[in-house]
Amino acid sequence: MTAAAPPPLPRIEDIQAAHERIGPYIHRTPVLTSALLDAACGGSLFFKSEHLQKAGAFKARGAANAVALLPEQDAARGVCTHSSGNHGAALALAAARRGIPAHVVMPDNAPAVKRAAVAAYGATIVPCEGTLTAREAMLDEVVQRTGACVVHPYDDERVIAGQGTVALELLAQTEDLEVVAIPVGGGGLLGGMALALKTLRPGIRVLGVEPAGADDAFRSFGLGERLPQTSPDTIADGLRAGLGVRNFALIQQHVDAIVTVSEEAIIAAMKLLMSRMKQVVEPSGAVPYAGVLEHGEWFRGRRAAIVISGGNVDLDRLPWY
């Protein structure tokens, strides 16, 4: 029995080209530090702040790269995707910039704030049920009806290459990093960043951090085989997706370890980032700092980057109320 040949993976050159290509369309986000949070963990933390990215999350990068790479005749038919939120908003923004239509299939359980963002950028929202099957079926229907090009939220070379640009910026902004902690859901950010980090700085330890309530990446990485995500149960709504094929291949090649964090730690991390650093971070974006709280041994005495992936949280429904 032989496994099917894997789809082509992005290379470091694709990430470098994406970096040039999307530069005019995205923010070079700052790296923030906090003496208080350093003292609390006994390490030196560098918070790469993608919650300050356009549309409030790193997803702006992958979507910008994918839309920019579309040939003119394909682009004219528009783009479509299914997304619980940030990728949908990012794709809507990129499509609006290029002047083409966007259709976003959104599950009923997507946060209202993310739904509002997609609508604000002028995309058409196509509602569906929350299961992956329902999302994919509805997306097929949209493609049949409109001919729009699918831009998958993470299992897409162009998207992964775009997300990997976070690593290029981080390396240019921060010296002598020893550890980089990155959230993992579908694996676009972790896969792309790990490829770039390990290619350019092989000595850096790359750590994926995942909610224990949606731990398919943790289990798949340990087993060496991609397992499906079954009934994810976490407030980190951006990390409920299952690992993509390309993403898992990159993670197997380039990631050193994956750890999981509890819901309590995710909420505590959100609150600490808000109260100590004055930064509004969504649950998924707080997951790597939750890793600092629950896996301190990775950070004590080290220079570590913590990737805050996004800040689109519904302020009327903060999880501690």
Add this chain to the structure above:
Amino acid sequence: MTAAAPPPLPRIEDIQAAHERIGPYIHRTPVLTSALLDAACGGSLFFKSEHLQKAGAFKARGAANAVALLPEQDAARGVCTHSSGNHGAALALAAARRGIPAHVVMPDNAPAVKRAAVAAYGATIVPCEGTLTAREAMLDEVVQRTGACVVHPYDDERVIAGQGTVALELLAQTEDLEVVAIPVGGGGLLGGMALALKTLRPGIRVLGVEPAGADDAFRSFGLGERLPQTSPDTIADGLRAGLGVRNFALIQQHVDAIVTVSEEAIIAAMKLLMSRMKQVVEPSGAVPYAGVLEHGEWFRGRRAAIVISGGNVDLDRLPWY
């Protein structure tokens, strides 16, 4: 009938000297921008971000300056003040740095988060009732008992000079400003910044912004006579104090106008700064942006700095819950 001679006021040289003196002890806070908030008001806004200052507010500046200026024999007896929060924490921090005791008289209605900060920096908290009379009486008692030097939260030349350093940084960071909007409570920040701004860039329009529920500065400025603050009623806990003598004199000399804002606008401003800029801002710190929401004519088509004065808000008691 002749008025009593006013106490000596700080001069621009005092602010410049304070800038040198406190440089090692404070953060040079960033100036943040937002394309979304610019589009919403039709102007160009530059958010001077003192919520990212040490101890979470501009108060770190004045306290650092006052403590640094104490002669050795006075400093040895310690410092004391009454404060609803941010000045207390700032003084506690400055005292801890110099290795001297600090006593902070705090009213019962001070936010828990601010009380915790004062305690965390190692100061002794002396509880009292919420009225100004009770606060002053308790402070007198502390002075009698300990011999500590009083550092008033705002009606103090050294403190005003320290707060004025925000303006020196802002002018170095942002070109061609036409308007600067500054919150006003006791008047330390507004008085100090207005002195610096008008001395160094007379063409800049300096606007004080005050909660309508604590509008003694607005009324005093209009009348040309310092009125007492009577029963302040606002969620902006940092702006409930009445104008100081020195502060009013500086404001009369250097401020162009004072406008008031509603509680609804303060809450809306907090929420917009959190949802759009991902910045955690306390109610007092959101007051100048509330000014943008309710007095748009000052900002439309202009380059305007908005001073976010602090970010110490109790996340368990956000005002929209």
